Amino acid sequence: MTSAGIEIQGLTKRFTHRRGAVVEAIRHIDLTVAPGEFLAIVGPSGCGKSTLLHLVAGLEQPSGGAVRIGGEPPRELVRKHRLGVAFQDPALLPWLSVQSNLGLPFKLAAMPVDREKVTALIKLVGLKGFEHARPSQLSGGMRQRAAIARSLCLDPDVLLLDEPFGALDAVTRRRLNIELERIWRDRPITTLLVTHSVEEALFLSDRTIVMERPGAIAQVVQVPFLRPRTPDVLRLEEFHRLTDQITLWLEH
Amino acid sequence: MERAPNRPLANALYAALGLLAFFSLWEWIGKAGIVGPTLPAPTDVAKALMDPDTLPLLGSSCMYTLASAAKGLLFGASLATLLAVVIHLLPPLRPGLDRLAVLVNTTPPIAIGPILIVVFSRSQTPAVLAGIQVFFLFYVAASSGLAAASPALGRVMIGFGASPWKRLCYLDLPASLPHLASGLKAAVAASFLGAILGEWFGAPHGLGLVILNAMQNFQVQLMWAAVVVAAAMSLTAFLLAAGIEKIVLQRFGK
Numbered sequence: 001m002t003s004a005g006i007e008i009q010g011l012t013k014r015f016t017h018r019r020g021a022v023v024e025a026i027r028h029i030d031l032t033v034a035p036g037e038f039l040a041i042v043g044p045s046g047c048g049k050s051t052l053l054h055l056v057a058g059l060e061q062p063s064g065g066a067v068r069i070g071g072e073p074p075r076e077l078v079r080k081h082r083l084g085v086a087f088q089d090p091a092l093l094p095w096l097s098v099q100s101n102l103g104l105p106f107k108l109a110a111m112p113v114d115r116e117k118v119t120a121l122i123k124l125v126g127l128k129g130f131e132h133a134r135p136s137q138l139s140g141g142m143r144q145r146a147a148i149a150r151s152l153c154l155d156p157d158v159l160l161l162d163e164p165f166g167a168l169d170a171v172t173r174r175r176l177n178i179e180l181e182r183i184w185r186d187r188p189i190t191t192l193l194v195t196h197s198v199e200e201a202l203f204l205s206d207r208t209i210v211m212e213r214p215g216a217i218a219q220v221v222q223v224p225f226l227r228p229r230t231p232d233v234l235r236l237e238e239f240h241r242l243t244d245q246i247t248l249w250l251e252h
Numbered sequence: 253m254e255r256a257p258n259r260p261l262a263n264a265l266y267a268a269l270g271l272l273a274f275f276s277l278w279e280w281i282g283k284a285g286i287v288g289p290t291l292p293a294p295t296d297v298a299k300a301l302m303d304p305d306t307l308p309l310l311g312s313s314c315m316y317t318l319a320s321a322a323k324g325l326l327f328g329a330s331l332a333t334l335l336a337v338v339i340h341l342l343p344p345l346r347p348g349l350d351r352l353a354v355l356v357n358t359t360p361p362i363a364i365g366p367i368l369i370v371v372f373s374r375s376q377t378p379a380v381l382a383g384i385q386v387f388f389l390f391y392v393a394a395s396s397g398l399a400a401a402s403p404a405l406g407r408v409m410i411g412f413g414a415s416p417w418k419r420l421c422y423l424d425l426p427a428s429l430p431h432l433a434s435g436l437k438a439a440v441a442a443s444f445l446g447a448i449l450g451e452w453f454g455a456p457h458g459l460g461l462v463i464l465n466a467m468q469n470f471q472v473q474l475m476w477a478a479v480v481v482a483a484a485m486s487l488t489a490f491l492l493a494a495g496i497e498k499i500v501l502q503r504f505g506k
Contacts, residue, residue: 059407078410091408104422108414109412
């Protein structure tokens, strides 16, 4: 199956607090993500980037405007089990082995577990030999890798990654970035990545959007680096220039 | 609370010494008859317990009470868990059923005993009373257990398009097992309480009946022997449940 594009039109999300105060988390966002595009979203905390991702995942309902994935509301994509998600919390089921956790998306979709694919994904994210380990026996980075492998199990049309490496140290994070770039290169899936790290956004994405409070897109950056990207990209002058530029915007 | 230092041998020795002191004191009080004939010495209770005339009676009574308690535990726990699952899937029912469960729990069991005898029968009352005691404990355990899964796991379930039923089977039920195991630990003692109390309302057999009859006929040794049997049975069941809880926690805990 081919990846689906995402169209976001006039998207608005307001939260009403208990005391009646209304907070606008997303303010009229228009955004189109092409099929197979990797889009990164950076922004200061509280700018609504996670809310945007939750709206695309159908975890939240918009207050105004609409999200369409392949022409349909997110709910449809979710119902057909065509969405892959990985969040900051790897959220693996603690009582299941790595292998069984990767089998979960199949079971939730009432499909027979594709053992070969599970094995291949475990190998792809470098967890070979840990198939039968419980999440509690894995390091934080290994759990994140298992969660990313799980998000890829059903060959999703759209992949949503919310700070999947947020809790990791810089070295592990960089190594996982390189792995994710390689995984994604093998099968370009329409991907939205929310991250705090400008380097991560630039290394992985085709396009990086910078959000500002409250809930609006401030800048859009076309990322010029050719794929396959190697760690050499991180040392390019252009990479540093863009990093500095975006960091400057974020500090605004 | 400070935990006792981890010296198993010394701790076991202290425990043994404490028990020895306790029983020696009791033995002395009983033999000397300091508080009258109603507190027999432990050796006299043991003698009554091992008496070939009473041992079969205590054995069969014990089995009868055990069966009532087990029946009550099984039905009370099943019904409570089932109701908790239904409410979990149909949240609008929660406020009403929560109140019903509280009502069941706050009604003194001694007050509803006569009603149960009328509605059920004298022989069924122990099991029903045990079931009622177990019901509330399990209802609370199951309701909180089914809500125990972390929001992050819930988001993953939604993201992967899990139906409410699949979510229940793959997330909420397994996540509730540690709570259910803790509920079981609390419920076994409650089930014996309910069963023995139920037998006081005129059940044809059971330890409760033996205790009541022995009291009325002033068979003090027999009464104490029956109490010892009841305590030993309840303690054994409790330790068994604690063992189950430990295993479940290892497998399904965080």
